[in-house]
Structure formats: structure tokens, C-alpha cells
Amino acid sequence: MRRILLSLLIISIILSIASKSHAKIHFGVIPIIEEEIDEIIEKIKTKVPQVTLKAWSDGMSFTFPEGVFEFGEYYGGYDMKYNSHSQLIFYRLWNWEGGYVYNIIYDGFGRRIGGNAFLPTTNPYISYNIHIFDISFDDHGEYKSFKTTINGYLFTYP
Amino acid sequence: MKSKKLLIFISFFVTLNIASTVYADDLTKRVGFGFGNPYISIKLGLSPKCSIEGRGAFGSGIKVRGGRFYYNFNPQDKAVIYTGGEYSQISFDTKNISGDGSLKYLFVGGEYFITSHLTFNLDIGPIYLSLKEEKTNISSKESAWLYN
Numbered sequence: 001m002r003r004i005l006l007s008l009l010i011i012s013i014i015l016s017i018a019s020k021s022h023a024k025i026h027f028g029v030i031p032i033i034e035e036e037i038d039e040i041i042e043k044i045k046t047k048v049p050q051v052t053l054k055a056w057s058d059g060m061s062f063t064f065p066e067g068v069f070e071f072g073e074y075y076g077g078y079d080m081k082y083n084s085h086s087q088l089i090f091y092r093l094w095n096w097e098g099g100y101v102y103n104i105i106y107d108g109f110g111r112r113i114g115g116n117a118f119l120p121t122t123n124p125y126i127s128y129n130i131h132i133f134d135i136s137f138d139d140h141g142e143y144k145s146f147k148t149t150i151n152g153y154l155f156t157y158p
Numbered sequence: 159m160k161s162k163k164l165l166i167f168i169s170f171f172v173t174l175n176i177a178s179t180v181y182a183d184d185l186t187k188r189v190g191f192g193f194g195n196p197y198i199s200i201k202l203g204l205s206p207k208c209s210i211e212g213r214g215a216f217g218s219g220i221k222v223r224g225g226r227f228y229y230n231f232n233p234q235d236k237a238v239i240y241t242g243g244e245y246s247q248i249s250f251d252t253k254n255i256s257g258d259g260s261l262k263y264l265f266v267g268g269e270y271f272i273t274s275h276l277t278f279n280l281d282i283g284p285i286y287l288s289l290k291e292e293k294t295n296i297s298s299k300e301s302a303w304l305y306n
Contacts, residue, residue, distance in 0.1 A: 010241065010266055025303040028195040029246075029261060029285070030217035036259075036289045036298045037220075037250060043296045044255070 185209060185233050190277070194306060197222075206233040213244070219252025222261070230269075238269045240281070248289065259289035259297075263304060281306050 026032040185203030192199035197215035204210060207230050215222040224246025231239045244263040250256060267281025282305040290297040 025282075025305065026285075027305055028197070029215050029222055029263075029304065029306075030196060030220055032285065032287060032300065032302055032304065033220050033222070033248060033250065033289070034217065036287060036300055037253060037255065039298045039300075040257075040289060040291050040296055041253060041255060043298070044291065044294055 185230065185238075192279075197306075199226075201228075206230070209240075213246065215246075220248070220250045222246050222248050224261070236271045238271070239267075240269060241266045248287075250289070255291050255293070257289060257291040259287065261288070262286045265304075265306070267306075 024032075186205055188203040190201040190203075192201060192211070192213075194215075196217065197213055199211050199213040201209055201211040209228040209230065211226040211228065213222075213224055213226060224244055226242055226244040228240045228242040231241070242265060244261070244265065246261045246263075248259040248261060250258070263283060263285045265281040265283035267279060267283075269277050269279035271277050282303065285302055285304040287300045287302070288297065289299075
């Protein structure tokens with residue numbers, strides 16, 4: 001009888017604290033975990049990008065290593081590289097979710113001359129390389145040709 | 159207001175069970191399988207007063223795996239009052255993010271023996287939850303109340 005009274009007392013204390021607490025009461029662990037995941041997603045979306053400025057021998061670049069942008073339903077980062085004439089010569093976009101890297105290369109006049117994308121495979125050392133475009137110009141800066149090819153697998157060794 | 163009504167219901171349930179017929183029972187070396195909201199578990203009685211339990215809860219892309227320790231106040235009765243603690247590891251891969259974390263849960267509750275082989279149990283207590291997203295290292299920590 002004493003044990004039952006003691007346990008009842010403990011239950012009463014717990015229930016009393018819970019009823020006076022401002023914290024939510026959840027049924028099962030999954031709903032509370034889902035709420036926390038939603039909170040993390042909100043934190044990711046509102047994170048302020050940290051810009052890094054890098055100086056190169058042929059120009060400078062702005063990098064957003066912690067940067068967050070919304071690209072459809074995915075999140076990733078990007079950086080840009082400029083030459084000494086402030087012309088964009090390289091643009092890179094990467095995605096945390098799919099792990100792909102998308103590069104665009106510009107000539108000294110800010111014209112896109114090439115690009116490719118790396119897509120991951122299940123093997124961490126093999127990715128699929130897609131050569132998206134290859135644009136060439138003649139000596140007078142006029143458009144000459146455009147070529148798109150798809151390459152095979154790209155092997156990377158540690 | 160809704161949660162207060164729920165707590166009154168739980169109190170009533172526990173009190174009703176204690177007032178019911180005594181059901182002599184020894185939980186030592188007994189193995190039980192449990193199904194809940196939403197979890198599966200396997201429970202082993204170490205002594206009349208102590209039990210351990212392995213638990214797994216699964217949601218959409220969420221996995222919770224851990225263990226519980228129970229201390230039974232009155233194992234010989236039909237309605238057993240217990241207290242204990244739980245520690246579980248959490249992993250998630252959902253809503254385009256993935257990561258892991260842990261939860262700690264202190265609880266008090268009751269297990270009602272409908273028959274000597276079938277029971278119904280309910281517990282309540284404070285829970286501390288910690289999650290971390292693996293790519294951005296953004297974390298979230300939360301204290302709340304849970305009933306299971």
C-alpha cells in the first residue's frame with residue numbers, strides 16, 4: 001500500500017508539473033522530431049551567407065562557402081571569379097543535396113565558352129561528367145560554333 | 159486546455175487501474191513484444207522490479223533506436239506503476255535534409271495487465287531532444303513533454 005501511495009504521489013507531481021509547464025505535450029516521439037526537422041529547415045533558409053573575397057593572380061573571386069540559396073527545393077552554394085577587368089570568367093554552382101557541381105566558364109569578354117556538370121554515382125570515386133556546351137568565337141569575337149557533348153564517367157582517386 | 163484534459167484522463171486511468179483487482183505476477187525472465195505509436199519493442203524482465211527494453215520508432219525518413227530501463231514499484235499487481243529512463247539514437251533523411259541526434263526521456267507510467275499475457279501501458283515525462291543536420295551542421299535542441 002505504501003508503494004502504491006508513493007507511486008501515486010510521484011505521478012501526481014509529474015502530472016502537476018506537466019500541466020503547469022508551458023512546453024508542448026507530444027504523443028509519440030516522431031511528431032516532436034518532425035517539428036525539430038522543420039525548425040532546422042527554417043534555420044538553413046534564414047542563414048546569412050558569409051561572403052569570402054579571394055585575390056588571384058589574374059583577378060579575384062567572391063565565394064559563398066556557407067551561402068545558402070534556394071534552387072527549386074534544393075540548397076547549395078555558388079562562387080564567381082572575375083578577372084582584373086572585372087569580367088566574369090568563371091561561375092560555379094554546387095548542390096548539397098544531390099552533390100553535383102555545375103561549372104560555367106567565360107572568356108575575357110564575359111561570354112560563356114564552356115560548362116560542365118559533375119553528377120555523383122554510388123561509388124564515391126566515380127562521378128558522371130556531362131559536358132554541357134562548348135562555344136567558340138572567331139578572331140573578331142563573333143560567334144563561330146556551338147557544341148554539346150556528353151562524356152563518360154570521370155574517375156577520381158583519393 | 160486540451161493537454162490538461164488529457165492529463166486528467168491519464169490520472170483517471172492510472173487511479174482506476176490501481177483500484178482494480180490485484181493480479182499476482184512475476185516479470186522475471188519474461189519477454190514481451192510491444193507495438194505503439196509508432197514503435198515496436200522487445201522487453202525483458204530482469205527481476206520482479208527491473209526490466210529493460212529495446213525500442214525502435216519509425217516515421218517518414220526518421221529512425222529512432224534505443225533502450226529503456228524500467229523500475230516497477232508493484233510488480234505483483236495487475237496495474238504496475240513504473241518509472242525509468244530512455245536513451246535513443248535518431249537518424250533522419252527526409253525533406254531534403256539528413257542528419258542524426260539523440261533523445262533522453264525520463265518517464266513515469268503504468269502497465270495494466272489485461273490478461274497475464276497482454277498488457278496496455280502508458281507513460282509520461284520530460285524529453286530532451288537534440289538533432290544535427292550533417293551538411294550544414296545546423297542543430298536544434300528541444301525540451302518538451304511526451305506521452306507514449
